[in-house]
Amino acid sequence: MLELTIYGIVLGSIIALGSVGLTLIWGITDLFNCAHGDQITVGAYSAFIFTSLFSKLNILQGKVGPFSFNWGIVIAFIPAIIISIALAILIDRWVYKPLRKAGVHSITGFIASIGVAWVLRGLIYIIWGADFHFYTQGLRPTIVFSNGVKFRVDEIFIVIVSWLSVALVYLFLNKTKKGKALRALADNHNLARISGINTENMLIWAWGIAGLLIAIAGVLYGIETQLRPEMGWIFLMPLFAAVILGGQGSITGALVGGLILGLAQQLSTAWLEPSYKPAVAFIIMILVLIIRPRGILGRRTT
Amino acid sequence: MGMLNFLISFAVMATIYSIFAIGLNVQWGYTGLLNFGIAGFFAIGAYTSALFTLKMPTGALAGYVKQAFGLNLPFLVGVLAAGAVSAIIGLLIGLLTLRLKEGYLAISTLGIAESIRIFFNNESWLANGPQGLVGLPQPLHNIVPPSYYNYIYLLIVAAFLIVIYIGVERGIRSPWGRVLRAIREDEIMAAADGKNVVAFKMQSLVLGAFIMGMGGALYAHFAAAIQPGVFEALFGTFIIWTMLTLGGTGNNKGAIIGAWVVWAVWSWSTFIIMKVVPESFSTRAPFIRYILIGLLLVIIVVRYPRGIMGEEKQVSKF
Numbered sequence: 001m002l003e004l005t006i007y008g009i010v011l012g013s014i015i016a017l018g019s020v021g022l023t024l025i026w027g028i029t030d031l032f033n034c035a036h037g038d039q040i041t042v043g044a045y046s047a048f049i050f051t052s053l054f055s056k057l058n059i060l061q062g063k064v065g066p067f068s069f070n071w072g073i074v075i076a077f078i079p080a081i082i083i084s085i086a087l088a089i090l091i092d093r094w095v096y097k098p099l100r101k102a103g104v105h106s107i108t109g110f111i112a113s114i115g116v117a118w119v120l121r122g123l124i125y126i127i128w129g130a131d132f133h134f135y136t137q138g139l140r141p142t143i144v145f146s147n148g149v150k151f152r153v154d155e156i157f158i159v160i161v162s163w164l165s166v167a168l169v170y171l172f173l174n175k176t177k178k179g180k181a182l183r184a185l186a187d188n189h190n191l192a193r194i195s196g197i198n199t200e201n202m203l204i205w206a207w208g209i210a211g212l213l214i215a216i217a218g219v220l221y222g223i224e225t226q227l228r229p230e231m232g233w234i235f236l237m238p239l240f241a242a243v244i245l246g247g248q249g250s251i252t253g254a255l256v257g258g259l260i261l262g263l264a265q266q267l268s269t270a271w272l273e274p275s276y277k278p279a280v281a282f283i284i285m286i287l288v289l290i291i292r293p294r295g296i297l298g299r300r301t302t
Numbered sequence: 303m304g305m306l307n308f309l310i311s312f313a314v315m316a317t318i319y320s321i322f323a324i325g326l327n328v329q330w331g332y333t334g335l336l337n338f339g340i341a342g343f344f345a346i347g348a349y350t351s352a353l354f355t356l357k358m359p360t361g362a363l364a365g366y367v368k369q370a371f372g373l374n375l376p377f378l379v380g381v382l383a384a385g386a387v388s389a390i391i392g393l394l395i396g397l398l399t400l401r402l403k404e405g406y407l408a409i410s411t412l413g414i415a416e417s418i419r420i421f422f423n424n425e426s427w428l429a430n431g432p433q434g435l436v437g438l439p440q441p442l443h444n445i446v447p448p449s450y451y452n453y454i455y456l457l458i459v460a461a462f463l464i465v466i467y468i469g470v471e472r473g474i475r476s477p478w479g480r481v482l483r484a485i486r487e488d489e490i491m492a493a494a495d496g497k498n499v500v501a502f503k504m505q506s507l508v509l510g511a512f513i514m515g516m517g518g519a520l521y522a523h524f525a526a527a528i529q530p531g532v533f534e535a536l537f538g539t540f541i542i543w544t545m546l547t548l549g550g551t552g553n554n555k556g557a558i559i560g561a562w563v564v565w566a567v568w569s570w571s572t573f574i575i576m577k578v579v580p581e582s583f584s585t586r587a588p589f590i591r592y593i594l595i596g597l598l599l600v601i602i603v604v605r606y607p608r609g610i611m612g613e614e615k616q617v618s619k620f
Contacts, residue, residue, distance in 0.1 A: 032405055098604050107336065107404060111547065112603040114540055118596025125589035237416060240409050279420050282413030289402055289410060 003149045004266045010155045012262020013162035014224065018217040018235065019242040019254040020166055021210035027186040027249020028206045030106040031096060035116035036214065037236025042087060042120055043218030044227050045128060047073065047080035051135045066153045068140040069223060076135075081215040088211030089204055091116055097200070117233065124229040133227040158220045165216050169209060170251060178205055186249050237278045238265065241285035247295025256296060260284070310452040316565040317459040318520050323545045323557035324463075324470055325513035331552040331613070332474055333506040334486035336408035339395070341538025342415030343388045343511050345422060347518025348528045350387040351380035352435045355523075369435065370428045377441035381462075381519040388515020389508045396507045400500055415539065423530040434529025438522055459520050466513055467554055473509070474554075482506055536592075541568065544599045552613030559610055567594055 022036045033039075054060045054072035061070050095116060099109050144150040173179035185192040185202050193199050221235060242261045246253025264284055265277040272280065288295065322340060329335040358364075358372035375383075399410045423432050442454050473479050481502050484492040493499045522528045532538070541564060549560020568591055575587045602609060 032409070095600055095604060102607075104607065107408075108603055108607065110336075110405065110408065111543065112600050114543065115596040115599030115603065118536075118540070118592045118599070120596075122589045122592030122594075122596060125592065126586050129586050237413065241413070244406065244409060273424050275420060275424055278413075279417040282410075282417050285413060286398060286410055289406055290398060293402060293406065 001267075001270065002147075003151070004270060005263065006149070006151050006155075008263035008266035009259070010151070010158055010224065010262070011266055012259035013159045014217060014221050014258075015235075015238050015242050015262050016255045016258025017162040017166055017213060017220065019239045019246070019258050020169060020251055021213035021217075022239055023243045023246060023249055023251060023254040024182075024186075024206060025210050026243060028182060029096065029100070029109075029203065031109040031113065032106070032240075033210075034110060034113040034236070035091065035120060036113075036210075036239065037232035037234070038117040038120040038124075039084065039088060039091075039211070039214045039232065040218040040221065040235060041124055041227075041229065041232035043080050043084040043215035044222035044231065045124055045133075045218075046083040046215070047076040047219045047222065048128075048133055048135065048227055050076035050079050066141060067157055068138065068152070068154050069136050073135050073219070073223065077216065077219055080219055081212055084215035084218070085208045085211035088207040088214065092203065092207045097203075121229055121233065128227075128229070130229060135222060135227075154223055158224055161216065161220060165213060166251075166255060169213065172209070173251065178202070182206055234278070238262075238281040241281040244285050245288050245295055247297045250295065250297045253295055253297030307449070307452065310456055312565070312569055314452060314456050314459055314524055315521075315569070316562045317456065317463050318517055318524065319542065319545060319561040319565050320463055320558040321459075321466055321517040321520065322514055322542045323549065323561045324466055324554055325510045325517060326542055326546050327552065327554055327557045328470055328474075328513065329506055329510035331546065331557070332479065332486060333482045333503060334404065335400075335503060335507055335510075336404050337411050337507070337510065338408045338535075338539055338543075339411030339413075339415035339418075340514055340542050341533045341535050342411070342418040343392065343514035344518040344521070344538045345415075345418055345530070345533035346388045346391050347384035347515030348522035348533070349422060349429050349435075349518075350515065351377075351384040351519030351522050352438050352528055353429060354383045355380040355439050356435060356437070367433075367435070368426050368428075368430050377439060377523060380523070381516050384519035384522075385512040385516040388518065389512040392508045392511025393504065395511075396504045400503050400507065412535065412539070415533075415535065419530050419533045422533075432530060434527060434531075436527040438526045438528070440523055440526060455524055459524070462516065462520060463558070466516070467558070470509075470513075470554055478502075478505075540599075541595065544595055544602075546609075547599060547602050548609050550609035550611030550613065553609075553611045556609055556611035563610075564595065564598070567591070567598065 018040060022033060025031055025033050051072045054075070060072040060075055063070055064074060095112050096109050099112065141153045142150045143153055173183055181192065181197045181202055182205060184195065184197060185199060189199065218232070221231065225231070238261050242257035243254050245257030245260060246255070261281050261284065265280050268277065268280040322344070326337065326340060329337045353369060353371055354373045354375050355377060356369065356372045357374045359367040359369065395411065395414055399407050402410065422429055425431070429435055440451065440455065441458060443451055446454055481492065481497050484497070485499055485502055489499055545560040545564045546557050547560070548564055549558065550556025571591050571594055572588050575590050576584060579587045
């Protein structure tokens with residue numbers, strides 16, 4: 001049980017990290033981004049381009065401390081983040097901006113984001129094929145406690161990086177001028193605009209932050225499991241659930257929701273087939289929607 | 303001969319997808335309900351009809367094939383039962399989700415469909431788990447040689463499509479259909495006019511689910527074999543959304559045209575791509591379709607939101 005709780009916290013941390021970007025965009029633009037999961041896949045594979053390049057050049061192959069991965073992955077975070085931010089901003093410019101200009105309903109954006117998701121997944125399939133890929137080969141070291149509880153050393157790294165990134169974004173949103181403008185925008189779009197906030201400019205920031213978190217979540221998820229073209233799409237389901245659980249646009253809500261879902265999914269395997277994990281996420285989500293539609297920390301009452 | 307067979311089976315699938323697109327049009331096009339769980343109704347319909355029409359496995363086969371029941375009933379009963387069970391599931395989903403805001407409805411239905419697929423995959427006692435069911439009966443299969451059977455089946459699905467099309471068109475042009483469209487345009491206004499918004503939405507959801515369930519059954523008897531893997535969101539839900547969006551949301555003729563065009567892109571592009579690309583690329587080439595369909599959806603939504611036909615002006619008959 002303790003072991004499942006530890007796995008739950010690890011999974012919950014990645015879900016929390018992934019869902020912050022999703023809820024940020026949802027809060028600010030009212031768009032529920034269905035391509036978020038596939039953008040995570042792109043983030044993970046972008047890092048893979050560089051880890052395989054490094055291993056061909058035979059540089060940065062030294063292991064990082066006690067972890068299973070090498071310095072190549074740590075360095076690969078940087079280009080993965082750049083690619084992911086650029087992609088997020090470009091998608092917004094090409095797809096969602098024209099929709100905003102036309103003043104259409106956010107549902108239209110949701111449908112368009114499904115198309116974006118397909119395009120991204122198709123590209124991944126064509127470039128890398130359907131096979132699984134790994135950042136590093138070989139055994140992954142584990143720590144075993146005296147009472148038999150064991151977990152992988154990498155998971156410490158995953159949890160620390162997740163919460164560190166989330167904390168940085170949280171500080172950015174609460175302490176900087178740009179962050180405050182973003183929150184103002186999420187609160188009331190028109191009021192923010194007449195207060196002199198350049199809304200289109202701020203949306204670039206919003207998508208940039210989402211892109212940053214997406215890349216980190218993708219690489220961490222890739223370290224935790226393996227790379228496959230459907231990884232992000234499958235991962236999107238608990239993200240949706242976490243975000244709805246937390247309430248539209250609520251970062252703290254998404255974090256709490258992410259942890260709850262990670263724990264619930266892992267603990268459920270004590271009684272249910274592991275393949276029921278996504279279903280568990282949804283049942284929790286639907287229960288929350290029925291009992292408290294605005295989520296546990298939602299701020300809107302409509 | 304090969305080409306003609308390909309054409310006929312293409313036409314059968316396009317017709318079945320037309321039925322799904324009309325079902326979605328009832329829910330989304332006319333009422334504004336975001337059902338992203340079509341794959342769930344698809345699966346429920348297919349499995350219901352399979353279990354209603356198959357025999358209970360006996361002898362050596364019983365060791366390999368598990369199913370909860372097998373009623374050995376005629377095809378038509380299977381299809382109608384598929385619609386009915388799907389409608390009941392639609393009713394239950396509606397009770398849970400119809401009071402939610404539209405975006406939440408989309409996510410919930412998406413999740414429910416995924417859960418339904420996982421359920422069929424895991425619960426082997428029900429319908430043989432991941433292996434699925436094979437040997438579904440095909441109606442009127444003994445009146446022509448097997449190689450011509452698809453012609454017969456095309457007539458059968460076309461008959462279903464015509465009946466469903468006429469039924470839905472009549473419903474939509476009736477006062478009932480006008481209330482649905484009023485709800486789509488302005489829910490509060492419709493409620494202020496004394497219409498029970500949730501009840502009308504429920505009727506639309508259930509009618510759409512009934513149509514989709516029949517569509518699932520028609521697919522199952524055409525493929526003669528079903529397994530949970532078929533009912534993934536891509537093939538079962540999003541492709542149908544692309545069809546309706548392309549053809550014209552709120553237009554049943556558009557739904558049919560969209561189904562044919564998208565299914566043509568989907569099945570013919572593989573055919574063409576396979577001829578063009580080098581051998582070494584052939585396992586990856588089919589995924590070009592994902593990009594084609596995805597781009598199609600984005601371009602229509604952003605540039606041509608009306609689709610090919612758009613919604614027609616409706617004059618209600620009194």
